[in-house]
Amino acid sequence: MVAGETSGDLLAGLLLQGCRARWPELRSAGIGGPAMAAQGLDAWWPSEKLAVRGYVEVLRHYREIVGIREQVKQRLFKTPPDLFVGVDAPDFNLDLEATLKARGIKTLHFVCPAIWAWRAERVHKIRTSVDHVLCIFPMEPALLAQHGIASTYVGHPLANVIPLVPDKAAARARLGLRDDDTVVALLPGSRRAEVAHLCERFLKAGALLQREKPGLKLVLPAVPALRAQIDEVVSRCGMRDVVLVVKGQSHDVMAACDATLIASGTATLEAALFKRPMVIAYHMPWLSWQITQRKRLQPWVGLPNILSGEFVVPERLQDDARPDRLARDVLDWLDAPEKIGVLQQRFTALHHELRRDTAQLATDAIAHLLES
Template sequence: MADAVPGASVPLRLALVAGEASGDVLAAQLLRGLQARWPGLRAAGIGGEALQAAGFEAWWPSEKLAVRGYVEVLRHYREIVGIRRRLRERLLAQRPTLFMGIDAPDFNLALEADLRAAGIPTVHFVAPAIWAWRPERVALIRRACDHVLCIFPFEPALLAEHGIAATYVGHPLAAVIPDEPNRAGARQRIGVDDALALVALLPGSRRAEIAHLLPRFLQAAARMRRDRPDIRFVLPAVPALEPAIRAQVAGSDVADAVTVLRGDAHTALAACDATLVASGTATLEAALFKRPMVIAYHMHPLSWWLTQRKRLQPWVGLPNILAQAFLVPELLQDAATPEALARETLAWLADDAAARARRAQVVARFVELHAALRRDTVGLTVQALEPLLARGGRP
């Protein structure tokens, strides 16, 4: 059968969980590649608009799991645990050929452990960052995952030290994002003059991030505009949170200078000169677009305190972690004031020799990073999955 692998006697049924917008985009790109290899493949589980556009059947939407921070998780704990319980029961009854958790380790690893114990092959895509924080997860990863697909080149060797099978597949976005983004074309699409300074505001994809970060970003934008009246802003909104985002923008002092997009963060990053971005996957996307950035984060004080106790590295932004250096500023928690965010963002836009040299240096490092992360992600993933798919979801 075109939709089966050697040893499989039934059509391939892939169960997926992508717990937030960034995971949804990664999973959609991967799913399209797997469908090209196995045209009859069917996929269902938890996903967002990007996965659904690829033919995915969403039993629950991704935003149900898009919660970050200990306090925020506690507020939604019963609902999230209930979703995981019902999903586990459904998957154990239907027995997919393979389960793949896309990032979201707090949700996915426990689910993967239960499914694997029942004989369903499990793969985790995007290795939990045990090298950055929470190294105690190693034992759970070893128990939960038949295989881990890694997006950073140093991760498989680290996991192998703990007896965990893993493959470096590169980062899917590195193959999608062009080496030289079309800045003029992106600006034309959003209606911003090519001569204007443009800052992309990316406050995150979770409701708590919009509550904690977006007001700071908009206040920072107002301060930037006082110094540079010609500056403009573009803000890609996660569709599920778009009404709340538009309401905040409308009530701000920069409503007339902000263009809100429905999703489409890549257009915003291609169009901008610099970005003010929440710590997370979007920082890596900004680096792949070769855009200078200021990384920010703010959460409930208790969540912040608990998180800091488990950090292993001085950096939180992926570009800085991968470079093992502060390539770009990080303004976190109490340091993420509107004044500081505005000051550091405007520094990237300065038109003097020192600023130009600084921009050129960071762009050169981002070019190197892009090359290191570009691999045949789908092809390498197919090779890693084939033995597990052949085994199938049989007890």
């Protein structure tokens, strides 16, 4: 198994848990993080090695990433597994899967690349690289079938992990927050480049929010590997005494908050499953942004908006991701409880749509693939 970042590690850990329940003697190895390690993965490299997004950022790490992929390939050639599972990270995994498939190793890709949002040409790569795709969104199997790619909709694993009605009071108690606090969560991403581009913007927006609403609490869940980087930015912004930085606990923070300022990515779907209003932001190097824009197929980048087919939450991207605008958008949520109520109904319906017996559906698909 290969998972390339925090969200992939979380999804892969849930998949491994289901596989181990069905096949207790299962052994797994590859690239992963703490969630996969907790399910017995023999981690050859940590998943954070692959947590790179954007064309410019990938170029900086290209040699190391290609080297890791070559070493993984040689290990698997030497000791072929019954199945290779690539979890997201399509730039890394699809090339690896194509090579393994050509050698007769069965390949499964978990999480369909977002060909419905951008880089539609990637569907041809999927067809040549993968024996089967496990899809987490309901519209994906029909799209893949048009191109002769076998797939199964298994629902989104997080829809089963996150309760339909989150316990806000319990989450606040675990974080040391009061029931009557107004709480804004700051989630600047799980990659170093995301934190470098977004953390200071989010902190400055948080300072503006506190100026407008004295007593407002800011909580920032830090990925453990990025804690030092985040602490440095917090100190540089002079906000060490006004921002609660916690180790991990992103789900507690989402459950506890009244609204969140959040980097585009899987975390936005988690926030939607927690039924929290959000402002989605993203910023990257200029060249990466220009290239990405040319390949976009939809007007939205945030998963809640993409799945809803409209802007149900604001998006502030690139030069628009200014602290003053981010703060204004968050205040618009905090000052409009009736609007939040409508959003929560939308997100509850989405939660039901994504909730399936993922472990059963996924392991059924894996068993069928292994037997074919």
